[in-house]
Each structure stands twice: as C-alpha cells, then as structure tokens.
Amino acid sequence: MALSLYNTMSASVEEFRPLRDNEVRMYACGPTVYDYGHIGNFRTFIAIDILRRVLRQSGYKVNHVMNITDVDDKIIRNAARDGVTVQQYTAKYEKAFLEDATMIGIEPPTLVRATEHIPEMAEFVAKLVEKGFAYRAEDGSYYFRIAKFPQYGRLSKKDFRGMLDGARVDVDEYDKDSARDFAVWKAPKPGESSWDTSIGRGRPGWHLECSVMSMNALGETFDLHAGGEDLIFPHHENEIAQSESLTGKTFARFWFHARFLLVEGEKMSKSIGNFFTLRDLVLKGHKPSSIRYLLASVPYRNQLNFTFDGLKQASVSVERLRNFYVRLTEGHFTDGSGDEIQALADETIDRMRAALDDDLNTAQAQAAIFEMVRRVNSALDAKVIKKGDVPALLEALAQFDEIFAVLKDDDGSKMKQVFDWALTEGHEKDISPELREAVQSGQLFDADIEEKIAQMETARRARDFKVSDTLRAELTAAGIVIENTKDRVRWRRK
RNA sequence: GGCGCGGUACCCAAGUGGUAAGGGAGAGGUCUGCAAAACCUUUAUGCGUCGGUUCGAUUCCGACCCGCGCCUCCA
Incomplete structure (x- = not known):
C-alpha cells in the first residue's frame, strides 16, 4: 500500500512519490506573525504536521521548511500602533507562535524568515525583470x-x-500594466520598513518570499507545498508564476491544502464572537491534547466544525486511550501469548496505515485504534491477555501516537505555561476556574497525594467509609481522580 | 454572478452501487462499600428535499433547499 494524497494541481488523489528516493522536500506556508495564532491556523498546521509524521512513518526522511512572514502591512501597522519596532513586534509573536506549536504537538520545522532573505529576493526580482x-x-x-x-x-x-x-480598478495602482499584475516588490513608503537593495529601496511583496526561500532551501523543484486553502489563490498561484517563469521547471509537485474550519457551525470571526486563539482555549481550561485530538480527528480536506462540546468529547476520547495504555503497562499478566491478539494488533496497524495512506483519513485511523481498545479491554476483563501479547498491542498504540501525539500526559505543565503567561501579560481576568484548578492540581506534590491516598486506604481497610469518602472528596476537589483496583490504588490528575 | 466543497442518529464524524465505522452523550445491566475505570445491551428500515438511472442508491445523474470556501495579500 502506498501513500496517496490529493493534489490541488491535478484536482485528484494521486500516489505520492518523492523525486529523490528516500527524501521528501516539503515547504509549508507559515504564519504572518502579527497576532496570536487562532485555532483555524492550527487546524492547518496540525494537518501539515500529520502529513509530515505520516511521511516519516512511511519511511521517508522529511525535510520540512516553513516560513515566518515577518514583514507585511499588518505587522507594520500594528507595530506602529504599539510604538515598537517591527523586529520587536514580530519577535514577540514569533515566539508565541512557536510556543503554541510546541504546546499543540507540532514537530518543529526548519524556519526561514522573510527579513533574512531580502538580498536574495531583490536578486530574484532582478532576474524576473x-x-x-x-x-x-x-x-x-x-x-x-x-x-x-x-x-x-x-x-x-x-x-x-x-x-x-x-x-x-485601483487608483493607487495606476501604473500597473494590467489590473491583475501583482506586486513582487513594493516601493518604500514613509514610516514603513524598507531595505536598500540592488533593485532599489523597498520591501518584498508577500508572494515573493515563499518562492525565494523555498527554492533556496529545497531546490527549484521540490515535492510538496502546503498551506491553508485560502492560499490557493492568489498566493500559491503567484508563487508558481514567479518561480516557474524564472526556472522553466515545475515548482512544487504536490499541492496540499487544508480546509477552513467552522466554529460552532459558523465561520470564525471576531464580530460573531467565535474567534479563539489557542491560548483563549487553554485559558478556558481546555487541554492542549484535547484541542490537538479534535483538530486532527476530521480529515484535513473536510470542513471541521469546532465546538466546545466536541472539545469535551475529544478530551474523554484521549482519556480513554491513556487509560488503556496504563492498563497495558501496569497490568499483571500470566506468561504466554495468543495468536488472536497478535493478529488483532497487526490488523489494527494495517487498518491505520491503510486509512492514513488514503489521503490521511485520520477519522478511520482513530476508528481502528478504538476498535482495538474495546476488544482488548474486553479481553483484559476476561483475563485472556498474556504477557507476550502486550508488546504487539503497545506497538500498535505507539504507531497511532506517532501520528496523533496525544498519549503522553504533559497537559498540566503546558497549561501552567499559559497560566504564567496570562499573569505576566495582564490576562489574569481571563483565567477560568477550570484552568486554575488544573494548575493547582499540577502543583500538588505526588508525595502529598500519595500520603492522602494511604490514609484513605487505611480508613477503607478499617471500613471507616465516612473518613475515606471525605478524603476522596478532597482529592476530587483538587482535581485528582482515584481508581481503586484489585491490586493497588491508581490516581491521576484530571 | 463565476468556480469549488458539503448536508449521515441527541452531538462530533467515517463510509460504500447490495443494505450504515468510530468517539461522545442518554438509558439499562455486570463489576463495586462509595467512586473511578472497564465490559455488555440499547439509541438512523435511515444518510437535506423531490425526481431519474438500476434487479437494487445513502452511494450515480438532474432539479431544488440549506451551509461553507475562493474570486488580489484571512490558515
């Protein structure tokens, strides 16, 4: 089975093969760092991250380059508004973007910045002329x-x-030959950032940076070019025009575009009040893993309806997977192994691969792992899982998590970071009770929790349920979930 | 107006020319001092509406209704 991807250029699903044997060169259009990233941005970046992970799982070495647009009209305007330099302004939001990307499980690509490639861009324009x-x-x-x-x-x-x-159409652009012609280089305006270059003073047009930096990093022809669907026109169209007219070669072989999402059934917009940055959601007490899971759960070419109900559901789904993982790693099993379980694990891996190979059908990959979880949980209840079965099951889970990256529970520390950021940036009033609780439970020392649990167990053994229930209620209130199993007491932070 | 995508149970959401994955939620049950976790049963004769093609359509075709996107710098 081979990976197939929808190629916007051919408007069809094609088998993907990189130009070079084992290496995939891909370029993704990154953010314009003028504000905090919103969940629509991250839907796209997670789709690209999943693409990258699937490519790697398919055995390719992935050279993933992403640009940071650090000069454009909005940046110039906002920097002026805030009374800071463009560099100070973009540094802040680039840092925020990278923190957010890490928080939501995006593997860091190689970054390239527009302002660091000005001479190359001028050179490019000169050649076009x-x-x-x-x-x-x-x-x-x-x-x-x-x-x-x-x-x-x-x-x-x-x-x-x-x-x-x-x-x-536009009186400001009276000197264009045709209304459709687009700017590759903008003349300087008073108060705007501009650079002295071989073609005169000014700043690059938006489309130019991606042509120049992608070819600079990956060569004149590379395998994949990705971005949000809004970039198809004019951005990517213009990149193709610039690049291919100059080189006479195919620019990018595959064009990958992620669809926009809806929020609560409507287009996300500030005026409707359904516009959320990633940090907004964490401030409301939602876990980064829930957000990632939800954004990854609808295949990238489908419209995803982002809802708070859905976020809650995603959180429960992730918890189910984590519980399953704990059950496998901490359980006591008798020696031996069974062919059936091995076959189930293999079948699950095959189903996940087939789903992801089919233009990254993440929903079906999730269905496959949950099918396995249910059946294995059932087998665990029936005590028919043997010690030798566990590695194959863990392998299936690991392969799932190589793509989805939600099993590891580091939500607490990530939420703490947002909490701290809110305090230092003056967003304290936006911290929800839920986030506060999550952070507080994360601050409890394991030893203190275990001490309380020990007290609870003593009370339970003495059948003093009044005391044990009080202790349980205290821990629950502090965001700690306790599970009494036959062997031991398991606990985790909610 | 031009081009394109979609409408599947209470919610989210896959999917197929042959009779509807998965998750969540609800209800009942098993287990359990309680709780949690887990399991079992249950929840769409139905896949926007109306026609057509077909032995058979949710899946193909047409019309209509509704939602969404792009049409010069919004991921």
Whole structure:
C-alpha cells in the first residue's frame, strides 16, 4: 500500500512519490506573525504536521521548511500602533507562535524568515525583470506581468484569458500594466520598513518570499507545498508564476491544502464572537491534547466544525486511550501469548496505515485504534491477555501516537505555561476556574497525594467509609481522580 | 454572478452501487462499600428535499433547499 494524497494541481488523489528516493522536500506556508495564532491556523498546521509524521512513518526522511512572514502591512501597522519596532513586534509573536506549536504537538520545522532573505529576493526580482516577467513602475515598485505566464490560473482553476487587461480598478495602482499584475516588490513608503537593495529601496511583496526561500532551501523543484486553502489563490498561484517563469521547471509537485474550519457551525470571526486563539482555549481550561485530538480527528480536506462540546468529547476520547495504555503497562499478566491478539494488533496497524495512506483519513485511523481498545479491554476483563501479547498491542498504540501525539500526559505543565503567561501579560481576568484548578492540581506534590491516598486506604481497610469518602472528596476537589483496583490504588490528575 | 466543497442518529464524524465505522452523550445491566475505570445491551428500515438511472442508491445523474470556501495579500 502506498501513500496517496490529493493534489490541488491535478484536482485528484494521486500516489505520492518523492523525486529523490528516500527524501521528501516539503515547504509549508507559515504564519504572518502579527497576532496570536487562532485555532483555524492550527487546524492547518496540525494537518501539515500529520502529513509530515505520516511521511516519516512511511519511511521517508522529511525535510520540512516553513516560513515566518515577518514583514507585511499588518505587522507594520500594528507595530506602529504599539510604538515598537517591527523586529520587536514580530519577535514577540514569533515566539508565541512557536510556543503554541510546541504546546499543540507540532514537530518543529526548519524556519526561514522573510527579513533574512531580502538580498536574495531583490536578486530574484532582478532576474524576473531581465527575462521580461516583471517590470518596474514609476514609484519603484515591481510587478509581475501575468500576460507573460499563460498557465496562470492552473492551480486555482481560474480562467483569466480575455480579462487580463481589464479596467484599472485601483487608483493607487495606476501604473500597473494590467489590473491583475501583482506586486513582487513594493516601493518604500514613509514610516514603513524598507531595505536598500540592488533593485532599489523597498520591501518584498508577500508572494515573493515563499518562492525565494523555498527554492533556496529545497531546490527549484521540490515535492510538496502546503498551506491553508485560502492560499490557493492568489498566493500559491503567484508563487508558481514567479518561480516557474524564472526556472522553466515545475515548482512544487504536490499541492496540499487544508480546509477552513467552522466554529460552532459558523465561520470564525471576531464580530460573531467565535474567534479563539489557542491560548483563549487553554485559558478556558481546555487541554492542549484535547484541542490537538479534535483538530486532527476530521480529515484535513473536510470542513471541521469546532465546538466546545466536541472539545469535551475529544478530551474523554484521549482519556480513554491513556487509560488503556496504563492498563497495558501496569497490568499483571500470566506468561504466554495468543495468536488472536497478535493478529488483532497487526490488523489494527494495517487498518491505520491503510486509512492514513488514503489521503490521511485520520477519522478511520482513530476508528481502528478504538476498535482495538474495546476488544482488548474486553479481553483484559476476561483475563485472556498474556504477557507476550502486550508488546504487539503497545506497538500498535505507539504507531497511532506517532501520528496523533496525544498519549503522553504533559497537559498540566503546558497549561501552567499559559497560566504564567496570562499573569505576566495582564490576562489574569481571563483565567477560568477550570484552568486554575488544573494548575493547582499540577502543583500538588505526588508525595502529598500519595500520603492522602494511604490514609484513605487505611480508613477503607478499617471500613471507616465516612473518613475515606471525605478524603476522596478532597482529592476530587483538587482535581485528582482515584481508581481503586484489585491490586493497588491508581490516581491521576484530571 | 463565476468556480469549488458539503448536508449521515441527541452531538462530533467515517463510509460504500447490495443494505450504515468510530468517539461522545442518554438509558439499562455486570463489576463495586462509595467512586473511578472497564465490559455488555440499547439509541438512523435511515444518510437535506423531490425526481431519474438500476434487479437494487445513502452511494450515480438532474432539479431544488440549506451551509461553507475562493474570486488580489484571512490558515
């Protein structure tokens, strides 16, 4: 079975093979660091992260490059508003983005920054001009001449023939040859960041950075180019135009686009009040693992309806998996092994692989692992799991978690980070009682909890249930869940 | 207006030309001093509506209704 992916360029699912034997070169359009990342951003970045993990699980070495757009109109505007330099401004939000990405389980890609590639970008523009694909306007801006690139519109399936020389729509852009031509280089404006370069003073157009940095890092033709669906047009279309007109070669072989999500059934927007950053959700007391699980649970090309009910459900699902893992690793088993369980583990792995190979069908991969969890739990209840069965089951679980990355319970420390951030950044009023409780339970020392549990057990053995129930209630109130099993008392933080 | 995607149980959500995965929630039960975990049973003769093709359609085709996206810098 081989990995198949939907390619926006061909508008169909194709078998994926990298150009080089064992190495996948992929470029992802990263964030413009002008604000904290919202859950829509992270839906896309998690989809890309899952793609990367599936590629690796498929045996490829993945060279994953992502850009940070650290100069653009919004950044310039907001930095001016806050009275800081563009660098100070972007540094803050880049740091926040990387913290968020780590919090939500995204493996760090190699980062490239627009402002660190200004000379290369100017050089690129100069070459475009030399070949006649771009021209300089009177004010010192440079535009790409779409009329010179007949394939324009191939990715987004738009037909621009006959409309290239339409009416001049914008008085500010009077010196473009065609209304459709897009800026590759912007002339300096008073108060805006600009750089002195071989083609004059100014700053890069947005699309330019991705063409230059991706080819710089990965070569003129690379395997995968990813981003949110909104980037198909104009961003990626323009990248293709610039890059391919210059090199005469295919720019990216596969185009991967994640669909936008809905929040509570509606498009996320600040005016509707359903706009949430990742930090907003953690402040409300939601675990990063729940958020990741929910965002990963709907295949990336489907619309995902992000709801708070769904978040709760995701949290319970993750807990179920974690409980299962604990049950396997801490249980006592008799020696031996059985073919049936081995077969179940193998079948589960096969089903997960087949699901992920089919254009990253994460929902089906989850269904496969849960099928195994239910059947093995049942077998555990019936005491038919043997010691020799456990490694195969753990292997299936591990393969699942190589993709979904939710088993490890480090939610407490991550939530603590957000808690601390809220205190230092003046968002204390936004800290929910739930987050407060989660942080507090995380601050309890294990030894103190175990001391209380020991007291509870003494009381229980003496059948003094009044005392034991009081102790249990105290621990529950502190966010500690206690499970009395036959062998021992298990506890965990809620 | 142009191009594209989707409407599946109380909620989230896969999927297939041959009779509906998985998770959550609810109800009942097993286990249990209580609780938790776990298991079992149960919850869509039905997959937006109306037609058509077919032996057979939720799955294909058409129309309609509704939701969503892109159409110059929003992931």
